[in-house]
Every structure is written in structure tokens, then in C-alpha cells.
Amino acid sequence: MAARERDDSGGQDVLRRAGDASVLILTSLADGSKHGYALIQDIKGFAGLQLGPGTLYGALDRLERMGLIEALPAEDRRQPYRITAAGVVALRAHLDSIERVTSVGRLRLGLGGI
Numbered sequence: 001m002a003a004r005e006r007d008d009s010g011g012q013d014v015l016r017r018a019g020d021a022s023v024l025i026l027t028s029l030a031d032g033s034k035h036g037y038a039l040i041q042d043i044k045g046f047a048g049l050q051l052g053p054g055t056l057y058g059a060l061d062r063l064e065r066m067g068l069i070e071a072l073p074a075e076d077r078r079q080p081y082r083i084t085a086a087g088v089v090a091l092r093a094h095l096d097s098i099e100r101v102t103s104v105g106r107l108r109l110g111l112g113g114i
Contacts, residue, residue: 021059035078
């Protein structure tokens with residue numbers, strides 16, 4: 001039987017359900033608006049991962065429907081996006097959750113705290 005996911009965040013950790021690409025995109029947008037290709041390059045630079053176009057644009061669509069990002073007016077043929085206030089709150093909550101798990105994992109492995 002699969003373990004049930006426990007969510008003690010009061011529903012604030014919406015990114016847990018949105019997926020890893022969403023976290024990478026919000027992290028990239030946290031320092032300013034970007035269009036698709038710039039997102040791909042930035043994520044590759046800080047995470048060492050290259051998102052394919054299908055993954056990127058599927059996640060952008062999902063994040064926009066969730067109200068975590070918004071599209072800005074197009075620049076030439078490029079569609080820039082920016083993180084919303086709700087996106088900042090969701091990203092902070094998700095990162096706090098990851099920090100708690102990382103801290104416990106490091107302690108249990110005998111690696112000390114962060």
C-alpha cells in the first residue's frame with residue numbers, strides 16, 4: 001500500500017503537488033522576469049538541469065493557472081513571465097519545508113546541521 005502524503009502546512013505548500021519543474025521555474029523568476037529560453041538557461045546554470053520545452057511550457061501553464069506566475073506583455077516573439085506575490089509565498093513555504101527535511105536528514109546521517 002502506498003504511503004499517504006502528509007501535509008501539515010495548512011495547504012500552503014502547493015508546490016509539493018506542482019512538481020520539481022515548478023520549483024525550478026519559481027526559483028528562476030524570483031530574481032526577475034524571464035521568457036522561456038532565458039528560464040531554460042538560468043535553470044541549467046543554477047541546477048545543472050535542462051528542461052525540455054514540453055516540461056517548461058506545461059509547468060508555466062500550470063503555474064499561471066495556479067496564480068503563482070503571470071505572463072507579461074510579449075517582447076517581440078518572446079513571452080516573459082514573472083512570479084506573483086502568491087508565488088513568492090508558495091516558494092518560501094516549499095523551501096522552508098525542504099530545509100527542515102534536509103536538516104533532519106543531515107543530523108540522522110551524522111553530518112551535523114546545516
